[in-house]
Amino acid sequence: MSVATSKPSLLPGMRLSGARHRLLAFTSLVALIVIFSLTAPDFLSTANVIAILQSTSVNGVLAIAATLVIITGGIDLSVGTLMTFCAVIAGVVLTYWGLPLGAGVLAAIAAGAVVGLTSGTCVAKLKIPPFIATLGMMLVLKGLALVISGTRPIYFNDTPDFAEIAQGSLIGMVLPDVPIPNGVLILFLVALVASFILQRTILGRFTFALGSNEEAVRLSGVNTDRWKMAVYALAGGICGIAGLLIASRLNSAQPALGQGYELDAIAAVVIGGTSLSGGRGTIIGTLIGALIMSVLAFGLRLLSVPQEWQFVVTGAIIILAVYIDILRRGRS
């Protein structure tokens, strides 16, 4: 199951630094799973596990996008509404224009990348602080999603295959006992690709280098603006994938949705040990962080803990995770 796939050593290029924090996040995840499986017998049922994973997929993909930007030392508050914006774009292309599925998928991802590039340009070229640039973008996108959709949900009834993107199960076709939905598969695929880019490619190396010491990189004769814009564009494209996932799960693009998702995504990133000051972080950590949040939500729900208390617990965990990060930095 998921825990096995997320074992750190399975992903390439593990960095030694922060390993302790990730180990801690991973141990917390396992501990939570053990506790919930002992106290709530249904917790480890196939249906529940699949539900947890499915509910992780959107937040997980958004958190991966946020991770990339946060490693550069920036922040992206627009991931939630960008996701919705991309879902609406897919709706326009597929339902309003009646184009084939592939066109809708490409349009959503491309729209995400273009918006990401725009945010990146504001940050890199116009020198607007990332917090402000993406806060503005968050609102712009929220409004645009409502305008383009005419404030009404766009349904994908004419494109029956669209629902399969997240809800279908390729694995279930081979192994009927474990019908893990495609949405989860996509999450892990995105995680693998993002991790590969971060660890093995020049774009990934500059992502870390920018967060580590942007001025040193600039003084090394590197076009820092361009690489930063590329990271924001990549993150935007990943938000486009998240938009497809959520639209597919709801079989509709809900233009009013989206705001608030960015904070869940950032929470997952932080719990996963990525430093908000940049330069350090991993996709696997973010994945664990996102899983911790869903496991917590489902487990507490199974234990009949009221939702209000779930907020309290999640919030406390975020604060604790950051404090641990501070302790780790203080020691080094």
Place this chain on the structure above:
Amino acid sequence: MSVLVEMNDIDKAFPGVRALHKARFDLRAGEVHALMGENGAGKSTLMKILSGIYARDGGTIRLQGQPVDITSPARAQALGIGMIHQELSLMPDLTAAQNIYIGREPRKGLGVLLDETRLNAQAAEIFASLHLALDPRTPVERLTIARQQMVEIAKALSHRSRVLIMDEPTAALNAAEVNELFAIIARLKAEGVGIIYISHKMDELKRIADRVTVMRDGATVDTVPAATTSIDTIIAMMVGRTLAREQPGAAPAAAADVVLQVSGLRRGSAIRDVSFTLRRGEILGFAGLMGAGRTEVARAIFGADPVERGEIVLNGRRLTIRRPQDAVRAGIGYLSEDRKQFGLATGMDVRNNVALASLRRFAGIGGLLKESAMRDAALRYIGQLAIRTPSDRQEARLLSGGNQQKVVIAKWLLRDCQVLIFDEPTRGIDVGAKSEIYRLLVDLAREGRAIIMISSELPEILHLSHRIAVMCEGRLTGILPGGASQVEIMRLATQRDANVARDATAANHTSGATA
């Protein structure tokens, strides 16, 4: 005159550096006592001990004969010791009066409300005593630097300071403002305040100082009367250290090709019409006091900061350098004085730091990095430059200063830069590693690279440079041949008057030919 302050046998060590060794200093009431020395001689450390910023490791401090322990800046203030820092520490949005009485505001209404009327009246009183026409209600950001300094002085006086320490107070002032400041100093003197005056400017000493104490290498050389001691004597006292001599005398660059030609470089008052040439295989030393504009020139050539005017010709080709990447593409590398801030991605490992400027070369299809080639390159330079690190995966921040510097050098060697600008290459590096860096510089020059070396350590400049460019206040005041004396350098480094500035280009040509 009564003795206000006596400091004896003051010791102070920082990790890896002995900043002060049995330093002594005394101050009388109603005198201006100048404290002089090269950068790093220990002046600032000694004064920071007197003003409670640092704790001393050993020695005694007496205030009017009584032994005192100055444990904090607040304690120093209470004892009547005030310091005017070079970087003014005022809050720009508050008014002059609010700044003077920050944390000690007059209160009314059972101590709950601020008494602005009394606050302004008290500040006005101090300004009046200084014969200063300044409205205490003016926000500090609207005042000139000179006026802000007056506010700082008023602040110190509001503590009833008997000892006033001024660290390079005229650094940012024009001639009229300097006169105003000196008038105030004269008034304070007359009232019996003792003033410690830290400065590099010889002409000022003659004007206002009563006595001069020279420091060198953390110790006090001597205290002499200002009126009867010649400037040359004072300079000799400042630089007179036995020269450290570990490295080979560099071979002179013969009639080698001119690699870099800089002409008419200008930006505001930081860089005033700087021109020079640099030859293949040459080490051109840049000497000058702190703030003379040497780093500014380096950063301007490298494209790190914009310039207003100026031409840079590399190998006969005119360059347009707007950003560091333009300079790097042309083959110019810059090693900053502040490695941690500008040179290294400290959180990344040695391998990536070495590759940082050449990363594109290691990127294959789809941007995939060829890690093994990067490792080979890193290992090659680790061997060649004798970088002491457990492996190429070690994080750069865990290396010593000398080894960090070598990593930055490796970065530019890998990039194959023809012109290397070293800004304070041995700052914060221990003695052993220093001579390694020296040897490296000499070797690089022998290989035919052209090197600019900015250094505040005169022995370093004298030993490595084929020619020495000296700057003062943004101007290139002269270019000396390699064998120049320290006194000659110091004279050019303190040559303030604009009218004695020689035509830098002409100086450049003549000494370039003789070098």
